[in-house]
Amino acid sequence: MTPLEHALARWLEALAVKALARSTITMRRRCLKEFIVWCAERGIESPDQVTRSVIERYQRHLYYYRFPESTTKNGRKVGLGQPLSLRTQHLYLSTLTVFFGWLTRQRWIAANPATELDLPKTPRHLPREALTVDEIERILAATADAGELGLRDRAIIETLYATGIRSFECAQLTVYDVDTQNGTLRVNEGKGRKDRVVPIGERACGWIEKYTSDLRPKLLIDANERTLFLSYRGAPMTNTTLGMIVRSYFQQVGVTKPGACHLFRHAMATEMLNNGADIHHIQLMLGHSSLNTTTVYTHVSMAKLREVYERTHPAKATRMATTVADAAALFASLDAEQDVDDAAA
Structure with a gap:
């Protein structure tokens, strides 16, 4: 293990001690490992060998990097010579800034070489295309042709659309988190490890009740399993699996818009805003800590x-x-x- 790899392991341990979300730690590990591999190819193995000049060279590397192969992500093709997005470049570089800042505070190095690094400005785009109500209804209707698992999928999509929760928040729901009698859903440790309770409509509650009574007992293998939505093997599903399921229905009904579960979050926020909901109420529904995040949904229709x-x-x-x-x-x-x-x- 090189000194840089050892420093990374210690930093990740410190993040875990601070109870950062697992997804955040995983993302930061991936960003730093890419940097360490790049450094190793140039004979740089110790934190004190990383200077501002080295980081600026790495920044240029990220800018000129091109994907060598074609891959598909959320319905979009990436690769074939395409560059890293500015948002991805910003993520990699900002992670370096935080990492070397921690090393400086721990006295591993004398100064942070990334302190005055000019990070690329990330564009703040409106959502590319929001799902229309007609498209959503066609997607929901398509679950009727998917056999027994279609009942589970209908309940999942209804939940995503009714509440606007994130895919990972949906994947970690338990049978105790949805109160169909009072029409509420509890999100435990959502983004930023924050809990919240949001309303959920009668239609979604009806489909969840039907799923939990008619199908979930058949999928259940471990009687102690409390996860609400289960795979055909009776195990909890990841947010990636949820995305694949949702994307398959997009393809069935001819919806080609990029994205998957998150499009229902966009659709809910957009329709509520267009129908007169206060943006502060939408902020609470979405679990945003700042209105700056919620304002991306203010792309109301021209009408x-x-x-x-x-x-x-x-x-x-x-x-x-x-x-x-x-x-x-x-x-x-x-x-x-x-x-x-x-x-x-």
Whole structure:
């Protein structure tokens, strides 16, 4: 084991002690191993051999890197000479910054060589394409042709669409997390290890009840297994497996949009927003700690945008009249907000 590999093992141990999510630790391990392999090819084996110049060379390597083979990821083809995305480059480099920062604090090295590294700016794109309600209904209907497991798949997709939870959050649901009587679903240790409770609709509850009564007992092998959605072997499923299942229904009904489970999260947030939901409520549903994350879903339809424009823009003759009471309430709320700001100043 080289000094760099030893330092990586110690850092990963420190992350585990701090109770970081397993997925975060796995991602950081992968990023650092790529860097260590690159360093080894150039005779660099110790942390104190890594200078700012070395990291800048690695940054150029990431920029010019091209995939040697074609692979498929979430319905998209990558490879065949394609570069790493700016987001991926940023991830690899920011991981180095954190790693060498930890080494500096632990006195393994005198200074962090990545401190002043200029990270690539990651573009903040709107979701490429959201699923339409018609597409979702066709996907749901396709589960009827999948035999007994189609019942499980219908319950999974209904859950994803009804609640907007992430695929890994869905995969780790237990039989105790869904309260079909009260219409609530509990997410345990979601992203950032945060718990939350979200509402779930009657239709989704109905399909979950049917799955748990008619099919889950047949799949169950271990009586102590509490995971809600089981594979045909009676074992818990990974979020990757969920993605493959969902993607197979996309292909059956001719939906070619890239992505899988996450598209139902996008669809839920978009439809709720278009139908008048407050963005703060959507934030709570999605488990976002910041509105900056939720605003990616504010790509409302042009029809909705034009409706609001026609109703509110002062240049439009058809604008809605505002009563004195409405105006008073509006300005009172603004005054209250200003009072809060003044008190905090």
